[in-house]
Amino acid sequence: MTGERTRDESAGIWHPRIVWVTVGAVALVFLAAVQALAVTTVMPVVSDELDGASLYAVAFSATLATSVIGMVATGAWSDRAGPVLPLYTATTLFVAGLLIAGAAPTMEILVAGRLVQGLGTGGQIVALYVVVARIYPSVLHGRVFAAFSAAWVVPSLIGPFLAGAVAEFLHWRWVFFGVALLTVVAFVMVAVKLAGIDMHTDEPASNGNVILRLVLAVVVAMGALALSLSGEIPVFGWAAAAASLVVIALAARPLLPRRTLSAGRGLPSVVLMRGIIAGALFGAEIYVPYLLIDHFGFSPTWAGLGLTTAALAWAAFADVQGRFGDRIGNTRITLIGVVLLGTSTAVAGLTALWGLPPAVLIAGWTLAGAGMGLMYPRLTVLTLAYSTPQNQGFNSSALSISDSIGASAAIAVMGLAFTFLRGTDAGFPAVFAIATALALAALVPGLRLGHAHETRVP
Structure with missing residues (x-):
């Protein structure tokens, strides 16, 4: 095996x-x-056709909420028996959720499909992280995650534009059906290859009390959904949101490394920072095409342009991280990434507040992709570097759980603020102001990442 790994390197x-x-x-x-x-591009059209404006944010946070359950189950399953079967199961759920959403006659059923899809989405990413840890030498981890980021390049070039065109000239349902069909084709091509590779470890983990962790994951998901729906409560919406956040925090603690919520040095701060920057970016991102359509009259076909440039920057800067991350260092990656992300959300807020040209919004949002391209894959590399074969699944799921909790909580809070301010000019600025505050908060754990056993990439 050592000889094989040397040749692989x-x-x-x-x-x-x-x-x-x-x-x-x-x-x-x-x-x-x-x-x-x-989906981010066409959701304004979907919401309008299904009369689901009140569930707009829920359609996004629902997927993130149930992904926590998929992450916990897949992490435990992967540590015990390897990641192959968990990956297959997650992919099946992902496709099933897309089909339900594509066929949905109401916004409520579409949200239900997104709930099923979330189970698969969460499981897929955790299983893939374990695949990387089990197969690739640590020296290649940075390049693998750079390749994952680069996989966003083509979708970022054609995805938003094509999705808008499909919604405009065919029907938005084909956005869901089309992705489901392509996923089946890709899955069939790779299933046999993955099944033929041994990814078991000689000392599988016992996983402790898996049932308890699954119960807690369900509580986290329910708390996230309650948080998303708190805007539907006329008088006590903010109180319900605060209570939901407390429930999420208490239930999530055992699913994360110790001292995560207090930004403990090392892996806990890695996991916490991932959740904060995910909340800042993904919470605000869903409002970028919304703003372009609502304020600037963009068609769905062109509204995705605001996401395209950011995704391209993400892929480019992820490649920089994959090649030179160790030389740049974790502290500088944090500082540069946070400044880029915070600047982009501030520019988006000022565009909405002052009515600046849409080109300013698009150019500013590109900075968000650049910052995330540096930080996001770096945190994954650090997570695996802090892990052993016995806890790769747990740590990978913890990273993804933080990801989903941060994003779903931010989306819900921003959605609550947006709904509360509906009919005024303050809705979009408020959303981007919250995102800016989150981006700056990422400095707290970001300066406590430490160093694990990252291998320098030549």
């Missing part, structure tokens, strides 16, 4: 022994990217 992630794993993993990330960018 010299040949990179496209070595013949692992090339099909790389292709399959990148394909799944690619399709997840297509889905995320496409």
Whole structure:
């Protein structure tokens, strides 16, 4: 095995022994990217047709909420028996959710489909992280995650534009059906290859009380959904939101490394920072095409342009991180990334507040992609560096759980603020102001990341 790993390191992630794993993993990330960018682009149209404006934010946070359950289940399953079957199961749920959403006659059923899809989305990413940890030498981890980020390049170029065109000239339902069909094709191509590779560890983890962790994951998901729906409560919406946040925090603690919520040095801060920056970006991102359509009269076809440039910047800066991350250092990556992300959300807020040209919004949002491209994959590399074969699944799921909790909570809070201020000119500025505050808050854990056993990438 040592000799094989040495040859793999010299040949990179496209070595013949692992090339099909790389292709399959990148394909799944690619399709997840297509889905995320496409749905974000067309959701204003979907919400309008299904008369679901009040559930607009819920349609996004629902997927993130149930993804926590998929993450916990897949993490435990992967640590115990390897990531292959968990990955297959997650992909099946992902496709099923897309089909339900695509066929939905009402916004409520579409949200139900997004709930099912979330189970698969969460499971997929955790299983893929474990695949990377089990197959690739640590020296290649940065390049693998850079490749994952690069898998967003083509979707970012054509995904939003194509999704808008499909919604405008065919029907928005084909956005969901099309991604489901492509996912099935990709899955069939890679399933046999993954099944033929041994990814078991000699010392599988016992996983402790898996049932308790699953129960807690369900509580977290329910809390996130309650948070998303708190805007429907006429008088006590903010009180319900605060109570939901407390429930989420208490239930999530055992699912995360110790001292995560207090920004403990090392892995806890890695996990916490991931949740904060995910909340800042993904919470605000869903309002970028919304703003372009609502304030500037963009068609769905062109509204995705605001996401395209950011995704391209994400991929480019992820490649920089993959090649030079160790040389740049965790502290500088944090500082540069936070400044770029915070600047982009502030520019978006000022565009909405002062009525600046839409080109300012699009150019400013590009900075968000650049900052996330530096920080996001770096945090994944650090998580695996802090892990052992016995806890790779737990730590990977913890990272993704923080991701989803941060994003779903931010989306819900921003949605609550947006709903409360509906009919005024303050809705969009308030959303982007919250995102800016979150971006700056990421400095607290970001300066406590420490160093694990990252191997310098040549």
